[in-house]
Amino acid sequence: MSQPDTQSPKAADAKAKASSENDETLYAVRQKVYPRAVTGVFAKWRWILVWATQLIFYGLCWVPWNDRQAVLLDVVERKFYIFDWIFWPQDVFFLAILLIISAYSLFFFTAVAGRLWCGYACPQTVYTEIFMWIEEKIEGNRSQRMKLDEAPMSGRKFAIKAAKFGSWGLLSLWTGFTLVGYFTPIRELVHEALTFSFGPWELFWIFFYGGFTYLFAGVMREQVCKYMCPYARFQGVMFDPDTLVITYDPERGEPRGPRKKGIDLKVAGKGDCVDCGICVQVCPTGIDIRNGLQYECIGCAACIDACDQVMEKMDYPKGLIRYTTENAMKRHWGRKEIIGHMMRPRIIIYATVLVALCVALVWGLATRSTLRVDVLKDRSTLSREVEGGLIANVYNLQVMNMTEGPRRFALSVSGLDGVQISPKEPFEVDAAGLKSVTVEVAVPPESGKPGSNTVYIEVKALDDETVSVREKTSFLMPR
Structure with missing residues (x-):
């Protein structure tokens, strides 16, 4: 039998309050980040990458090439068109090499200079940068955006918010539309849009990708980098004391504090940091780089641009926040020492493997045949006697023409001696087509031993003798 609860109401209230306080410490309510606009060297590089990646993404599907678009991933027909190349499912080898190259590139650049991918070329960073630019143009600068959010709802606030969200929505839908345009010819997709005749899957993926673009770049922003992206969690494993990371120099900056321009630092008893907080205001994830390296830092270097501008106004040397390494900070190395220690074993290994993989990919693409033949022996009849006492085997040939023009093959x-084939006439395969050809091979009984004999079936293009495939197969003689 359970004991009655003798706890007083006052004690129960205290316990509930303590439990509530404990719960609050386990969950932090999101504090909205209002990044401040910044200019500088690294900001220019970020925008260069924004323009470069988006011109490729939004523009490449519109480039005409051989009566089609330059890049078309035709999943239905199982053909990927990339300029003059046509890739079939059998070419998955090239995709594997490309993925390995991407992985090693990530390892290499992370080991050299931290999260360069995150800070400059990651789609989350790129689209967040675009969305924040739209937000600033419509709502104003950082202080104006903060005041607008704190203000009660009014007609003006509703109009401004509607303009911002509407602009985000249109950009997101256009992004989803462009993505689908790489799988369905973009001009056909435009026609479907004008006639409201989208297929169900096309419509789904336009809204699916567009919706997540809106959610990630417009609403969640830094939450994606801090809590959803796995790269933020395991990046530290790829860092070492000689990895370039964005670092605040505490020896030079501390003790921090405000002061007037021109005051002698020794007299004021201050370091170079004026504690303006601008490095925090420009950070897209809302961290304070002066607290040391943190997993939330995406390496965008906005704090470097902001701090350098403040140092310039105060007539202090730039570089209070800068790209440097842990060893360089401890040992006060200069640029030459930093560069010298970058050539360490892991970097050399990554670079060697990366170069080898790139060479293998280029060599594979350069020597890739435009003809592929698969020989399948007909299992229904292993061998049979035909007219003239000859022994015949039947083969099914799958002939792939990997060019964008029709081709005739012989x-x-x-x-084996005395080989006869049927049909003898050349056959044609359509552009980027696959054709099944049934071939009967007949030989005299005395030309081979009983059992399995090796024969070679060769398919050669009539317009270019260098394009040929010779496949080995077996010819069965009755015992």
Whole structure:
């Protein structure tokens, strides 16, 4: 039998309050980040990458090439068109190499200079940068945005918010539309949009990708980098004391504090940091870089641009916040020492493997044949006697023409004496087409031993003798 609860109401209230306080410490309510606009060297590089990546993404699907768009990933027909190349499912080898190159590139650049991908080229960073630019143009600068959010709802606030959200929505839908345009020819997609005749999957993916673009770049922003992206969690494993990271120099900056321009630092008893907080205001994830390296830092270097501007106004040397390494900070190395210690074993290994993979990819693409032949022996009849006492085997050939023009091919068989084939006439395969050809190979009984004999089936293009495939297969003789 359970004991009655003898706890007083006052004690129960205290316990509930303590429990509530404990719950609050386990969950931090999101504090909205209002990044301040910044200019400078690294900001220019970020915008260069924004323009470069988006011109490629939004523009490449509109480039005409051989009566089609330059890049078309035709999933239905299982053909990927990339300029003059046509890739089939059998070319998954190239995709594997490309993925490995991407992984090693990430390892290499992270080991050299931290989260360069996150800070400059990651789609989350790029689209957040675009969305924040739209927000600033419509709502104003940082202080104006903060005041607008604190103000009660009014007709003016509703109009401004509607303009911002509407602009975000249109950009997101256009992004989703462009993505689908790489799988469905973009001009067909435009026609479907004008006639409201989208297929169900096309409509789904336009809204799916557009919706997540809006959610990630417009609403969640830094939350994606801080809590959803796995790269933020394991990046520290790829850092070492000689990795370039964005660092605040505490020896030079501390003790921090405000002061007037021109005051002698020794007299004031201050470091170079004026504690203006601008480095925090410009950070897209809202962290204070002066607290040391943090996993939330995406390496965008906005704090470097902001701090350098403040140092310039105060007539102090730039570089209070800068790209440097842990060893360089401890040992007060200069640029030459930093560069010298960057050539360490792991960097050399990453670079060597990366170069080897790139060479292999280029060599594979350069020597890739435009003809592929698969030979399948007909299992229904292993061998049979035909007219003239000849022994015949039947083969099914899958011939792929990997060019964008129709081609005629001729067949020949070698390996046994007195070989006869049917059909003898050349056959044609459509542009970027696959054709199944049934071939009967017949030989005299005395030309081979009982059991399995090796023969070679060769398919050669009539317009270019260098384009040929010779496949090895078996010819069965009855015992």
